[in-house]
Amino acid sequence: MTMTEPGSEARTVEIHFENVSKVFGRDEDGGGGFRAVDDLTLDIYAGEMVAILGKTGCGKSTMFNMIAGLQEPTTGRVEVKGRDPFSQFDWFRGQIAIVFQNDRLLPWRTAIENVELGLEMLDRPPAERREIAQRWLTKLGLAGHENDYPHALSGGMRQRVSIARAFATDASLLLCDEPFSALDEITANRLRDEFSALVRENGKTAVFITHSINEALQIGRRVVVLRRPARIALDERLPETLSRDEQDAMRARIQTILSE
């Protein structure tokens, strides 16, 4: 789907939410239940790096799961690359890569075997898989740890392996669900910078879910703030560089919205 983004040239819509609601635990007669997402409408364009921000339990992860095709909206329409990610689940093989909140490495696979996972699903030949996985591990500073099992790696290293696993498939859409929230601040900061650079270098569309305002401002070129249940409270495109004052002003604005 190609449409014109306000104030810019025509760009392809990568993710399209149209009046989407998601209700969990609905009774058989349609009543009751917990409304995680409420009438959400949002377009994310190809090549954008969007930070989706909201308090815990505001439906960010539900929204994320719907983009990933792991959950189906109760009402409304979700489209990724013009298709329904839930009903056309297999079509998205190799199109979407996910970095989860925790590393989710398979404990029975070594670091390099974990990075190869997505490539294995794409039926890439073993030698090519190995070469790509090795390249990404080296890029993320994990050369020499290829044959280590996850339990032998630190939290930061494990998360790097999971980032390498996501990038290795060369998917055009990257979904990240608070991937650095379990790490210490120094490691998380370093990984955020590395991650942003990689997304830019490789021309990906990235959706970054977070509950940290600082993280959203550090990573996102567009910040979407959600109220509970998931409804857009703020949708702002940020300039390439923000001055300290602009950052403070934006932070204060988001804080006000989140505390409402």
Place this chain on the structure above:
Amino acid sequence: MASASTVATRISKRVAIAVAPFIVLALVWQIASFGLPRYLVPSLVDVFWRTTDILTDWTQFRSALATAGRIMAGMIGAFVIGVALAFVMERSRAADKFLGPTLNFFQGIPALSWVVFAIIWFKGVETRILFIMIITTLPAFTFQILGALRGMSKDLLEMTLSFRPSRWKMFKVMILPSILPDILTAWRVNLGNASRVVVVAELVGATGGVGYELLQQQQLFDMAGALAWTLQLVIFVLVTQKIISGIETWAFKYRAQSERAL
């Protein structure tokens, strides 16, 4: 780092602790054999020679192998059916609701009752034994594998699913490695059960096997022979357990080792 001699001492200590109960048991038996009639408590020397006889005489050894074969055939059959049922129960709530209580009901039926049913229902001896072995170990296999499937990490499952694997790849990459520990445990547990049931099954109608031989020893009032045949079964179970342990050591080398025991 521990020196070679410290490691050797530690290993010998472990071996001594593992063997000690058997040595004590053997000593008590041997002492008892001096004061009690031979047909009640035979000397361990007699038992040893009878055991050696069985292991070295092909006709007798074949009988022991027949029992081992029946155990394995029954367990493989129960395992294959159990895996299929567990997958069906995991995928379908209706199947779970139907099969769960049915298998529970089967579990309550004594092995001896199945022996009687098998004699009435089937003509061939091997068919009867195979049926008994499968039906008595099936519920445990099914429930253990079902438990393993339900206990798989949802996080890892979702992560793997996010790559959109084919069914076969999902099974190979995620499901099999996840449930393998429980599969091996199920084999360990069911091996003990199967080795007890097979004797009962062979008591009725079989013309060979440990159960049949035990019946012969009972009729001859030969306690040394009864013990020697029992030992064949115990040896088979121990060897199989050792093989399973070997598979576990190889397959689970990825697991972190804690320096402190539980």
